[in-house]
Amino acid sequence: MAELTGDQRVQSEVLEGLATAVNHRRWFVELAIPHLGDDPIEIGSGMGNYAAEWAPHVSRFTATEAEPDRLVELKERFADTPNVEVKEMLLPTSETGSHSTLVSYNVLEHIEDHVAALRCMKGLVRPGGKIVLIVPAFMFAMSPVDYATGHVRRYTKKTMRAAMEEAGLQIEVLHYANALGLIGYYGATSIFKLTPKEGPMVKFYDSLVLPVTKAAESLVRPPFGQSVFVVARVPE
Template sequence: MAEITGDQRVQSEVLEGLATAVNHRRWFVELAVPYLGDNPIEIGSGLGDYALEWAEYAPRFTATEADPDRLVRLKERLADQPKIDVREMLLPHSERGDYSAAVSYNVLEHIEDHVLALSSMRELVRPGGAVVIIVPAFQFAMSPADIATGHVRRYTKKTLAAAMTEAGLTVEKIHYANALGLLGYFMATKVFRLMPKEGPMVKIYDTLVLPATKTVEQVARPPFGQSVFAVARVPA
């Protein structure tokens, strides 16, 4: 069974730092909302920031985590949310389910056998339901920060679509997101070798730059981005 790789402490520090990027999270929350349905499951909920926002759009929501320590923290944080179920989940697995959608942000890049992981997500979702994915884009941006947090690859639209298709999914939508974020990430982590943690740079970008980036990209999809966003369907 493939587990998420990398330093779990560093991963948690990065998650805590990026939790302050409120505008970024709200943008990416909105991307998935049309595909959630009535009973979605999130694969790799981390500290629960996305789960709390997505749960507002569904009668039931399931949050999952693979790391035992983060799972304890996730359960504690979501204990007062009666509509959110919290459980442990590792990918890949052999479980079958009837969820309306599986959504997984910035998880697939940690897993060696990503096709098998996507196949596991497909088995959790009812026919016609969606598998919604965000992953980091472009291998040239692989940095010490990626390695420290356990990334084994970064993606293009082509490579992510190929993996989803091989996993038996039908790609419905795929595009890059956050073009300026890629440039900022490359300079910060590859050139200056910084970790993407809480600080002035994250706050300035999230407050001043990201809203304009989002507005532009809602009109015209960029040819590159910090992330790849994809929606695929489970065949009926």
């Protein structure tokens, strides 16, 4: 494995930290399950943690990754999982497909021409299928961690709606998620200049704060959040 650059090291630390946030991951897994259909594709599967939880719910699952070392790890992880195909993919792509759904968590914010990326995503999904995304919310929360991990923007519901509509997609669900997480993330990364990684901070948030936030947001959609969750339909 090649030696990591500073930015790649931060990316790895954040991914590994998020991997230990089990309650956070399960919440976001649950958000997508009703929309997956029978043959979804994930763009930017990373370590494969979401793929591993979605795959049992579908007949076929395609996991993709652009970063070479993570792609190798992904193929090793799912080598003995017959309904999971792992392939290399980088947006923008000319590849097309007829998947039931495309799901992509925390990827679009890395792509400069996000409308072109959304059009590529649309090309991978059959007419009437869905695109399910989670992206980080609110530009005021852009921090050194965001820049180090390659983020070029954060979103609001308004900017996400605009990008989706420009790409020719029809929004079905659009809301903020994890309101308390936004406050914690802003405090940790912008005020205290910390990197969210494996350790007491992530463990405290995931075991104590996250369940309260999830329960509250199941009753009332918050006016802000750490993330924007969106489901859009590919026109028939």
